[in-house]
Amino acid sequence: MAYPSRPYQSEADYALMRALLVEIAALEGPLTYYHLGDLDWWRFSANDPGEAVRQVRLWFDGERLVGFGWPSGSGIEFVAHPRHAPVEAEILAWGEGRRPADGEGRRFTAWSYEHHRARNQLLRSRGYERSAAHFRLNVRALDADPPAPALPAGYRIRHVRGEEDVAARVEVHRDAFSPSRMTVAKHLAVMSAPTYRPELDLVVEAPDGSFAAFCLVWHDAANRTGEFEPVGCHSAHRRLGLTRAVLFEGMRRLRALGATSCVVFSSGAAEAEPARRLYAAAGFELRARLYAWELQERGGGDA
Structure with missing residues (x-):
């Protein structure tokens, strides 16, 4: 037909x-x-x-x-x-x-x-x-509380508070994905999306007040699941466990909303091996390619 x-x-x-x-x-x-x-x-x-x-x-x-x-x-x-x-x-x-x-x-x-x-x-x-x-489609069950986020001294996790944080939020995104086409105008538009929730737009704040890592979490309430997209870390703050910590915080918040699972996609390219190790360390399992x-x-x- x-x-x-x-x-x-x-x-x-x-x-x-x-x-x-x-x-x-x-x-x-x-x-x-x-x-x-x-x-x-x-x-x-x-x-x-x-x-x-x-x-x-x-x-x-x-x-x-x-x-x-x-x-x-x-x-x-x-x-x-x-x-x-x-x-x-x-x-x-x-x-x-x-x-x-x-x-x-x-x-x-x-x-x-x-x-x-x-x-x-x-x-x-x-x-x-x-x-x-x-x-690679990576899936993690949320049937138990994730480990508590562990951060170096002076770092803290919080969510984006509004327009006042957007310039810094864009700066860490652009560094993590350099070269990047993300702009302040684009992130402001993302904040108007139907699924966007400010409490799920998470950042790790460095001791100097700049943003060191981030993840944006999208919650599908009907299916009790969430997706992490995008996820990144500023080049000056890598290998400190910040991205894994912000992932765990995202999982904790998803679970508080009733989610029972979460997913994240990662590249299958050879140069993406650090991301694959990160997601494995955060408890994700490869489910599909x-x-x-x-x-x-x-x-x-x-x-």
Whole structure:
């Protein structure tokens, strides 16, 4: 069957997209592709949050949203209800059709979990090849209190208090992810996202009052889970246990909100080994690998 589709129109559509992610997470648990925080981060950390979401297309079964596609750089992020898996082919075809006519030699990227055989087969049938690039989905149960955060003398953990902290919050982010495109305007926009909670925008404050490490936690109350995204540490304060401490504080706050699990993605690249050791030390376990599948661009943008 063909699913009717249309472009994104209004905030009502954004609410439908969020509801779809919550519904999928209820069915699939932590092994879902995207969490509420991912959606809000894509949109509100963009240069123009309104324009970013207007690139989205929605697919329906009657009046019920069952999938959407979000163009992302030279590829697509896409969501499909597991009971409406055939819509994935339609979303991919739409995304491939948006490739620029002068895109010859570039690659169009879509993502699939290593264990998701049906999606992997679909991508292979459309000419995609799995690359080595991947992310690791790390999951931790919150069935017991995490260890108390341990900090060096003079450091303390707190949450972002409002606009007065944003410049310092952006500074530590930019250093941790240098080179970074994060700006004060972008973080202020993130603070307006539906899932954002100031008490879950955590920082480690250094003795001089600057911010030394941070994590942003996104809480899915309906599914009693949380996601850490992003997580980082200033280069001048590394190897002090600060990032693990702020992760533990985030877990403690999630658990107080009723969450029973949390997730964090990490790069599968060799240079990301320190992050993998950090998450393992914080009690996360590798549960899945999310691979980039690439379709060689062809001039004319034909699928």
